[in-house]
Amino acid sequence: MARPRNEVRRLAILSAATHVIASQGIGAASTAVIAKGAGVSNGSLFTYFDTKTQLLNELYVELKSEMAQAATADLPPHATAREQVRHMWRHWARWATDNPAKRRVLAQLQVADEITAESHQQVAAASASIADLLERARVGGPVQDAALGFVLTLANALAEAAIDEMIRDPEHAAANADTAFEALWRVLAGAIPPTDT
Amino acid sequence: MARPRNEVRRLAILSAATHVIASQGIGAASTAVIAKGAGVSNGSLFTYFDTKTQLLNELYVELKSEMAQAATADLPPHATAREQVRHMWRHWARWATDNPAKRRVLAQLQVADEITAESHQQVAAASASIADLLERARVGGPVQDAALGFVLTLANALAEAAIDEMIRDPEHAAANADTAFEALWRVLAGAIPPTDT
Amino acid sequence: MARPRNEVRRLAILSAATHVIASQGIGAASTAVIAKGAGVSNGSLFTYFDTKTQLLNELYVELKSEMAQAATADLPPHATAREQVRHMWRHWARWATDNPAKRRVLAQLQVADEITAESHQQVAAASASIADLLERARVGGPVQDAALGFVLTLANALAEAAIDEMIRDPEHAAANADTAFEALWRVLAGAIPPTDT
Amino acid sequence: MARPRNEVRRLAILSAATHVIASQGIGAASTAVIAKGAGVSNGSLFTYFDTKTQLLNELYVELKSEMAQAATADLPPHATAREQVRHMWRHWARWATDNPAKRRVLAQLQVADEITAESHQQVAAASASIADLLERARVGGPVQDAALGFVLTLANALAEAAIDEMIRDPEHAAANADTAFEALWRVLAGAIPPTDT
DNA sequence: CATGAATGAGATTTCATTCAT
DNA sequence: TATGAATGAAATCTCATTCAT
Numbered sequence: 001m002a003r004p005r006n007e008v009r010r011l012a013i014l015s016a017a018t019h020v021i022a023s024q025g026i027g028a029a030s031t032a033v034i035a036k037g038a039g040v041s042n043g044s045l046f047t048y049f050d051t052k053t054q055l056l057n058e059l060y061v062e063l064k065s066e067m068a069q070a071a072t073a074d075l076p077p078h079a080t081a082r083e084q085v086r087h088m089w090r091h092w093a094r095w096a097t098d099n100p101a102k103r104r105v106l107a108q109l110q111v112a113d114e115i116t117a118e119s120h121q122q123v124a125a126a127s128a129s130i131a132d133l134l135e136r137a138r139v140g141g142p143v144q145d146a147a148l149g150f151v152l153t154l155a156n157a158l159a160e161a162a163i164d165e166m167i168r169d170p171e172h173a174a175a176n177a178d179t180a181f182e183a184l185w186r187v188l189a190g191a192i193p194p195t196d197t
Numbered sequence: 198m199a200r201p202r203n204e205v206r207r208l209a210i211l212s213a214a215t216h217v218i219a220s221q222g223i224g225a226a227s228t229a230v231i232a233k234g235a236g237v238s239n240g241s242l243f244t245y246f247d248t249k250t251q252l253l254n255e256l257y258v259e260l261k262s263e264m265a266q267a268a269t270a271d272l273p274p275h276a277t278a279r280e281q282v283r284h285m286w287r288h289w290a291r292w293a294t295d296n297p298a299k300r301r302v303l304a305q306l307q308v309a310d311e312i313t314a315e316s317h318q319q320v321a322a323a324s325a326s327i328a329d330l331l332e333r334a335r336v337g338g339p340v341q342d343a344a345l346g347f348v349l350t351l352a353n354a355l356a357e358a359a360i361d362e363m364i365r366d367p368e369h370a371a372a373n374a375d376t377a378f379e380a381l382w383r384v385l386a387g388a389i390p391p392t393d394t
Numbered sequence: 395m396a397r398p399r400n401e402v403r404r405l406a407i408l409s410a411a412t413h414v415i416a417s418q419g420i421g422a423a424s425t426a427v428i429a430k431g432a433g434v435s436n437g438s439l440f441t442y443f444d445t446k447t448q449l450l451n452e453l454y455v456e457l458k459s460e461m462a463q464a465a466t467a468d469l470p471p472h473a474t475a476r477e478q479v480r481h482m483w484r485h486w487a488r489w490a491t492d493n494p495a496k497r498r499v500l501a502q503l504q505v506a507d508e509i510t511a512e513s514h515q516q517v518a519a520a521s522a523s524i525a526d527l528l529e530r531a532r533v534g535g536p537v538q539d540a541a542l543g544f545v546l547t548l549a550n551a552l553a554e555a556a557i558d559e560m561i562r563d564p565e566h567a568a569a570n571a572d573t574a575f576e577a578l579w580r581v582l583a584g585a586i587p588p589t590d591t
Numbered sequence: 592m593a594r595p596r597n598e599v600r601r602l603a604i605l606s607a608a609t610h611v612i613a614s615q616g617i618g619a620a621s622t623a624v625i626a627k628g629a630g631v632s633n634g635s636l637f638t639y640f641d642t643k644t645q646l647l648n649e650l651y652v653e654l655k656s657e658m659a660q661a662a663t664a665d666l667p668p669h670a671t672a673r674e675q676v677r678h679m680w681r682h683w684a685r686w687a688t689d690n691p692a693k694r695r696v697l698a699q700l701q702v703a704d705e706i707t708a709e710s711h712q713q714v715a716a717a718s719a720s721i722a723d724l725l726e727r728a729r730v731g732g733p734v735q736d737a738a739l740g741f742v743l744t745l746a747n748a749l750a751e752a753a754i755d756e757m758i759r760d761p762e763h764a765a766a767n768a769d770t771a772f773e774a775l776w777r778v779l780a781g782a783i784p785p786t787d788t
Numbered sequence: 789c790a791t792g793a794a795t796g797a798g799a800t801t802t803c804a805t806t807c808a809t
Numbered sequence: 810t811a812t813g814a815a816t817g818a819a820a821t822c823t824c825a826t827t828c829a830t
Contacts (some may be wrong), residue, residue: 006810020378025310030803041812043806052804111308113222142383146376147369150362154380157358161350169344183351186339186387187380202793238795243822245793280826400789421705424824435791437827447827505702507616536777540770541763544756548774551752555744563738573737576744580733580777596814621799632816637801639814 011050012038012069022101026108031055057119060109063102066125070095072129081137082185087180088133089159096163097173103163127152134188141189151188158184207245209235211256219298223305228252254316257306262301262323267292269326278334279382285330286356286378293360294370300360324349331385338386348385355381404442406432408453416495420502425449451513454503457496459520464489466523475531476579482527483553483575490557491567497557521546528582535583545582552578601639603629605650613692619700622646648710651700654693656717661686663720672728673776679724680750680772686756688764694754718743725779732780742779749775 016037020029031052035045049055071092075084096103109115124131134151138144143151162180166173213234217226228249232242246252268289272281293300306312321328328345331352335341340348359377363370402432410431414423418564429439443449465486469478490497503509517526527547532538537545556574609629622643626636640646662683668677687694700706713721722739723742725746729735734742753771757764 001279027310031805032803042804043813044811046805047810108278108308111305113224142379143376147362147366150359150366150373150376153358153362154355154377157354158351158384161354162347165344165347165350169347172344176343179340179347180351182339183384186383187355190383206793228819228822239821240796240823241794249821401631425826426824427800436825437792440826441789487725501768502702504700507618536773537770540767541756541760543758544753544767544770547752547756548749548771551748552745552778559738559741559744563741565673570737570741573734573741574745576733577778580781581749581774600814622801623799633800634802634817635815643800 001180009038009040009044013040013045013048013055014062014066017055017059018101018105021108022104026112053114053116056109056112056114057116059105060112060115061126063106063109063124064123066102067095067106068123068127068130070193072133075129075133081133082189084133085137085185085188086181088130090128090177092159093166093177094161097166097170100167100191103167107160113120137185137188143188154187155184202244204243206235206237209239210242210245210252211259214252214256215260215298215302218305223296223309226337238394250311250313252256253306253309253311254313256302257309257312258319258323260303260306261320263299264289264292265320265324265327272326272330278336279386281330282334282382282385283378285327286381287374289356290360290363290374290377294363294367297364300364304357329338334382334385340384351384354382355384403434403438406436407439407442407449408456409451411453412457412495412499414511415502416498420506447508447510450503450506451510453499454506454509455513455516455520457500457503458517460496461489461500462517462521462524463485466527469523469527475527475533476583478527479531479579480575482524483578484571486553486572487557487560491560491564494561497561501554506541531582532553537582548581549578552581594639600629600631601633604631604636604639604646605653608646608650609654609692613695617703617753639650644705644707647700647703647705648707650696650698651703651706652710652713652717654697654700655714657693658686659682659718659721660696660712663724665675666724672724672730673780675724676776676779677772679721680755680775681768682755684754684768684771688757691758694758698751703728728776728779734779745778746775749778 013034017029017034020033020037024033031045032042034055035042038045045055049058071088073091075087079087131148131152135148136154138151143154158180162183164178165180166176169176214226214231217230217234221230228242229239231252232239242252246255251313268285270288272284276284319388328349332345332350335348340351355377359373359380362377363373366373407428409427414427414431418427426436428449429436439449443452457568463535465482467485469481473481481559487490525546528549529542532545537548552574556570556577559574560570563570604625608620608625611624611628615624623633623750624686626633629636633714642651662679664682666678669676722743725742726739731740734745749771753767753774756771757767760767
């Protein structure tokens with residue numbers, strides 16, 4: 001079954017999957033429900049995705065890539081590392097708060113057994129520019145000798161936790177975002193520069 | 198008296214569930230497989246747990262409580278906050294690396310839709326001493342004004358990420374453990390004392 | 395398993411079965427539920443009744459016999475057939491309205507597949523005095539040449555329908571009882587005597 | 592268009608259910624057995640009926656409607672009430688003796704707990720012309736002041752009992768049919784016209 | 789004899805996937 | 810290519826009956 005040309009339908013299916021998983025949980029996301037949500041027949045879904053597992057994997061890669069892209073968009077090229085990390089962090093947090101459903105889905109897919117090692121690798125590749133930035137930011141800091149993967153995991157965990165809290169308590173979102181950024185930066189660079197917004 | 202309800206069997210079922218979920222994922226953990234793994238008949242499982250959901254919830258609470266208890270065992274009462282956090286962190290990490298299967302299960306159950314709000318509350322109660330310690334540790338630090346829940350989430354995410362990495366790369370586990378603790382401490386207290394192990 | 399001596403328990407089980415079936419339907423009457431209703435252990439039930447089918451059959455015979463006995467109690471020996479039938483009918487209706495649960499159970503058991511032919515025969519034997527009375531009453535009437543079983547079935551159906559209605563609409567129970575008796579009598583004897591009551 | 596939902600298959604399932612219930616009782620009528628009897632896969636049954644309960648309810652309504660329609664087919668419009676009731680009675684009896692399996696099923700479903708109040712209402716609506724006829728027939732008779740529901744119940748019980756007997760003893764079916772009709776008529780109208788047949 | 793845990797054969801229902809139309 | 814009916818394996822849970830205590 002070659003990939004068909006009607007990209008719109010494919011996206012409709014992925015979108016429906018997102019909404020179903022976000023609102024009802026991954027357990028309720030049967031192919032029938034997803035197809036209906038996409039306004040597509042049950043059987044049609046399988047001309048766009050060979051298996052349900054494949055659908056889930058593609059969704060995972062797509063969402064994670066979108067998030068990575070949002071995080072690193074418009075990075076000011078000549079700013080300091082701290083400025084760049086702060087920029088990234090803001091965009092990351094904005095994408096997350098703007099797309100709570102996608103975030104919820106990502107959280108579920110991240111630990112789902114159906115996601116293959118290959119997908120995780122693809123995601124890592126798509127997150128390369130985030131990795132690059134963190135690599136630069138940690139130079140001279142306390143985690144400079146750790147494995148980069150470890151630092152990435154740490155940073156990601158921190159960010160996820162912060163965003164979770166921001167979504168849960170929108171009123172203090174701004175303050176928490178700042179606090180979280182400072183925490184992230186302390187982990188990376190260990191110190192706080194004298195002045196900065 | 199009839200055959201008494203056998204606590205050993207109940208634990209065997211929970212243990213079987215742990216092993217199945219850890220090795221095959223939560224999707225493969227049917228009651229049939231769990232029962233067989235426990236050397237128990239399919240029907241018998243349901244004399245120990247009314248529903249599969251209940252089994253999962255009890256397993257979650259049990260594992261998380263065990264972890265919390267391991268983390269806060271033998272806390273030196275008169276040590277500094279930093280010493281206490283370090284102590285907790287070491288025990289936590291040791292439990293996690295000693296029980297990788299339980300860790301994997303916990304990671305899966307934490308985001309499973311079957312886990313009820315009540316179970317999450319029970320877990321929070323069981324983790325009270327961890328919360329207390331972090332509450333003391335952050336005094337005067339950069340996150341002292343954030344919601345405690347937020348700090349807990351942050352610390353937990355950090356620890357989980359670190360332990361993930363330690364399990365993934367056992368050779369550098371010790372070094373990573375130290376790095377992670379320093380990161381955790383910086384998040385909590387913001388500064389590094391001049392001397393300490 | 396010989397019949398045990400503790401008749402009280404046996405009756406408690408039958409009574410519990412009656413209440414469960416009457417209120418929840420025969421589908422909800424598992425041996426566990428019946429046993430609990432009788433304040434008896436699950437296993438114990440099987441020392442009083444070899445199988446669930448046997449329990450149901452004994453219950454059926456018991457209830458039907460009780461009803462037949464109630465219907466023909468204190469039959470005035472020298473009264474006319476009409477007087478006797480009326481007497482029987484009144485007692486029958488009273489028993490039914492006084493024991494609505496038992497009635498409902500009887501209605502369910504009558505058509506249950508578990509009731510054996512033998513039980514139906516036993517019931518017929520227990521209803522012999524009703525049969526005798528009807529046999530006498532129909533002499534000279536329009537159904538005098540039909541099979542007696544047929545007449546019995548007819549009379550029973552009529553009575554059941556009437557009692558159903560009396561239970562459903564208690565306010566007009568008395569009037570309906572009279573109407574039903576007249577109907578019954580017309581079926582049996584075909585004519586209404588000039589004066590009576 | 593996909594394969595269209597096949598009415599033939601739906602009827603095959605209902606028919607299989609009828610045969611199983613008639614010969615083995617409602618207790619033996621598992622969806623697996625019914626599906627196999629219909630030459631249909633287990634899962635397929637559920638594309639025609641959402642639940643087993645629904646299947647049973649539809650079967651009940653369908654059979655009862657068929658019976659009511661058979662009973663009131665070709666009613667001579669200008670005949671006397673007695674003629675019309677006799678006509679109805681004959682058709683009713685013929686349908687019943689021609690379809691003994693359906694009859695047995697109806698008897699079982701009538702008292703099954705799975706049949707909903709709504710189904711009973713639908714059945715009542717489908718039996719409206721029978722009710723109309725009885726309403727006309729009882730005018731001036733001894734049950735003219737009773738609730739119509741009561742009269743319907745009575746008539747139905749009488750008919751059912753008679754048909755039971757006719758099926759049980761086919762040799763005397765014709766004679767019993769006549770006897771039963773006279774009984775029915777006496778209940779309704781109280782008197783027997785001088786000449787007829 | 790009483791108890792209630794143990795058993796395992798079903799029962800109903802869901803669902804990814806296939807395939808006739 | 811789109812549709813949705815068809816499939817049957819699997820999943821959860823129930824229950825009559827047995828049997829260790």
